[in-house]
Amino acid sequence: TCSWLKGNITMYKYQNFWTTKHLIEGGILAQQNFKAEPSDVFLCSPPKTGTTWLKSLAFAIVTREKFDESTSPLLTKLVHECVPFLERQVAEIVAQRPNSGLPLIATHLPYSSLPESVAASNCKIVYIYRNAKDAIVSDYHFRREALKLDMEDAPFEGAVEEFCEGFSSYGPYWDHILGYWKASLERPERILFLKYEDLKRDPASNVKRLAEFIGHPFSDDEEKVGVVDNIVSLCSFENLSNLEVNKTGKPKGGTLENRLYYRKGKDGDWKNHFTDEMKERIDKLMDEKLSGTGLVLK
Numbered sequence: 001t002c003s004w005l006k007g008n009i010t011m012y013k014y015q016n017f018w019t020t021k022h023l024i025e026g027g028i029l030a031q032q033n034f035k036a037e038p039s040d041v042f043l044c045s046p047p048k049t050g051t052t053w054l055k056s057l058a059f060a061i062v063t064r065e066k067f068d069e070s071t072s073p074l075l076t077k078l079v080h081e082c083v084p085f086l087e088r089q090v091a092e093i094v095a096q097r098p099n100s101g102l103p104l105i106a107t108h109l110p111y112s113s114l115p116e117s118v119a120a121s122n123c124k125i126v127y128i129y130r131n132a133k134d135a136i137v138s139d140y141h142f143r144r145e146a147l148k149l150d151m152e153d154a155p156f157e158g159a160v161e162e163f164c165e166g167f168s169s170y171g172p173y174w175d176h177i178l179g180y181w182k183a184s185l186e187r188p189e190r191i192l193f194l195k196y197e198d199l200k201r202d203p204a205s206n207v208k209r210l211a212e213f214i215g216h217p218f219s220d221d222e223e224k225v226g227v228v229d230n231i232v233s234l235c236s237f238e239n240l241s242n243l244e245v246n247k248t249g250k251p252k253g254g255t256l257e258n259r260l261y262y263r264k265g266k267d268g269d270w271k272n273h274f275t276d277e278m279k280e281r282i283d284k285l286m287d288e289k290l291s292g293t294g295l296v297l298k
């Protein structure tokens, strides 16, 4: 039980990662029932590392012939209603196969827990991750606000402590990243690694990389008329977070308010939360876990 959340969330360990019972059940159903197609594109991530942004960008890229920046469903619906999430919607996804019309499926499952057909089908995987300290801060506010707990009632030190123990949503965080990283070294043509910080710094070139990787590259003409920049602007934090649907809406049948997916959208908010000691602890831990892997988190 997450003690910093006053025991309001209980997580279980399944195949070496932690999450809620409901999501473990969804993951098991996916392992049993989901059959990947070679044309599928998996959008994978640990929670709070840019999933919402990646889903928006990938959706805008693959639907750009149908919709532009003034007609996109992203303007009127939360992106999580546009791109399905494997562990939550497996029955729906399976029922719509093979012609759902959209190749995108998102998941937080670690690489080693993906349905076996994902590796076997050779479909594309895009992985987004983020520096650990901002991921901790983002998750802290997301879960605290989802439970309507004030900051005084949800000690931040507790969230840092549990993260270090590997007890975070779909954690250990480092194992999540390393699982996909190792798979990407073996199959670089199949797994694209994106970093939230890189996307922030240079969205246009990362959007081009993403489009090319998922088989929807921009033509020279499209680039000339500004299609890449339009997608970047459509999916920017400033644009999406200010839409009525994302400020006040709730997903159908869901309990979490849409606004919880849009908090600050910045690189480095950890500086407003971490003591020097906490910073050193996380930096040291991540260095230890990632040393020798060729992966740098910042």
Ligand code: A3P
Pocket (backbone or CB within 6 Å): 045, 046, 047, 048, 049, 050, 051, 052, 053, 056, 134, 137, 138, 139, 141, 235, 236, 237, 238, 240, 261, 262, 263, 264, 265, 266, 269
């Ligand atoms: P912060 O809490 O630091 O603001 P996820 O989508 O994986 O749940 O991650 C949520 C984080 O991504 C939140 O970070 C959220 O504000 C940020 N985010 C959501 N949409 C974004 C966008 N279009 N551009 C940049 N950041 C975005």
